Each structure stands twice: as C-alpha cells, then as structure tokens.
Amino acid sequence: MRKETQRINRGTKGLEEELRLVHMLSKRRERVRIKRVDHIGIVVKNIYEALSLYDKLFEFVTLVRIDILYEQGVKVAIIPIGELEVELLEPVDPETGVAKFLEKRGEGLHHIAFEVDDANEGLKSVGEKGAKLIDRESWQGLRGRTGFIHPASTKGVLIELIQRA
Ligand code: ZN
Numbered sequence: 520m521r522k523e524t525q526r527i528n529r530g531t532k533g534l535e536e537e538l539r540l541v542h543m544l545s546k547r548r549e550r551v552r553i554k555r556v557d558h559i560g561i562v563v564k565n566i567y568e569a570l571s572l573y574d575k576l577f578e579f580v581t582l583v584r585i586d587i588l589y590e591q592g593v594k595v596a597i598i599p600i601g602e603l604e605v606e607l608l609e610p611v612d613p614e615t616g617v618a619k620f621l622e623k624r625g626e627g628l629h630h631i632a633f634e635v636d637d638a639n640e641g642l643k644s645v646g647e648k649g650a651k652l653i654d655r656e657s658w659q660g661l662r663g664r665t666g667f668i669h670p671a672s673t674k675g676v677l678i679e680l681i682q683r684a
Contacts (some may be wrong), residue, residue: 551640551680552635555585557615557634560606561607564621566594566596569596577638593610596610608629616653630677639666641665642654642668665679665681665682
C-alpha cells in the first residue's frame with residue numbers, strides 16, 4: 520500500500536506537467552477547430568485497378584463518384600466508409616504534385632484531411648504559427664473549400680484542411 524502511494528506521489532509532478540501541456544494545447548485550439556477527420560487520400564497508379572482490389576479484399580466499395588480535377592491533374596474516386604471517406608488519387612498529368620509523389624514514393628498514403636469551419640482561417644492560423652503552406656488560400660475542391668499544409672511542417676504527413684460546402 521505504502522509503495523503504491525509513493526509511486527503515485529512520484530508520478531504527480533509528471534502529471535502536472537502533462538495537465539499544463541493539455542491546458543496549453545486546448546487554449547491554442549480556439550483558433551483552428553478540427554471538427555473531424557474528413558477523409559484519407561491514397562495515391563494509386565490506376566483507380567479502377569485499386570477499386571477492384573479493395574472491393575475484392577474488403578467488399579466496402581459503395582462508389583459515390585469518380586471525377587477528374589483538371590487543375591490538380593488527378594482522377595479521384597471517393598469511397599464512403601462510415602463517417603469517413605477514402606479518396607483514391609490517380610495522376611493524369613505528369614507535371615503535378617501527385618504524379619511526382621507517385622514517382623518518388625510509389626503508391627500509398629498521400630494525405631489526411633481534417634474538416635474545419637473555415638479553410639482560409641485555418642491555413643492562415645497554421646501559417647502564422649510557422650507551418651509551411653502549399654496553399655496560402657483555399658480553393659474549390661469536390662466537397663468544398665480546401666487547402667494543404669506542407670508535410671515538412673507536420674511530421675511528414677501532408678495535411679489538408681477542408682471546409683465542407
Ligand atoms: Zn483530399
């Protein structure tokens with residue numbers, strides 16, 4: 520029993536530090552409120568081949584739409600899974616970022632999208648805190664206003680902020 524108490528006491532200082540950190544983080548959160556993870560982007564060589572593979576493995580493909588975003592040079596397939604979506608991206612223009620990503624790193628996880636109330640405000644806020652932005656201003660995507668934060672500023676993960684229309 521005594522041993523147990525000592526262990527708790529020793530842990531208290533660490534706990535205080537943690538609570539301070541949580542408090543600090545929650546105060547900062549006032550500026551960009553992440554509502555939820557909106558979708559996960561996966562880059563593939565061929566959307567149809569990827570869809571048929573995922574359907575074979577997981578039987579979850581209730582396909583909503585396939586679109587081509589000419590400005591971004593990608594073909595996009597959106598697969599809803601519960602509250603989330605998986606977004607498959609196939610480059611159709613070799614000069615775009617997605618094509619270069621595929622060439623350099625191969626198929627795989629490309630980005631995570633967080634839903635926010637205001638994409639421009641979100642980008643501005645993280646930019647002011649020193650993050651490198653791919654998009655200073657949001658642009659109109661398939662689902663709403665959207666913009667990207669450079670993975671060099673986010674522990675190697677490309678992060679999209681999306682404001683649902
Ligand atoms: Zn996305």
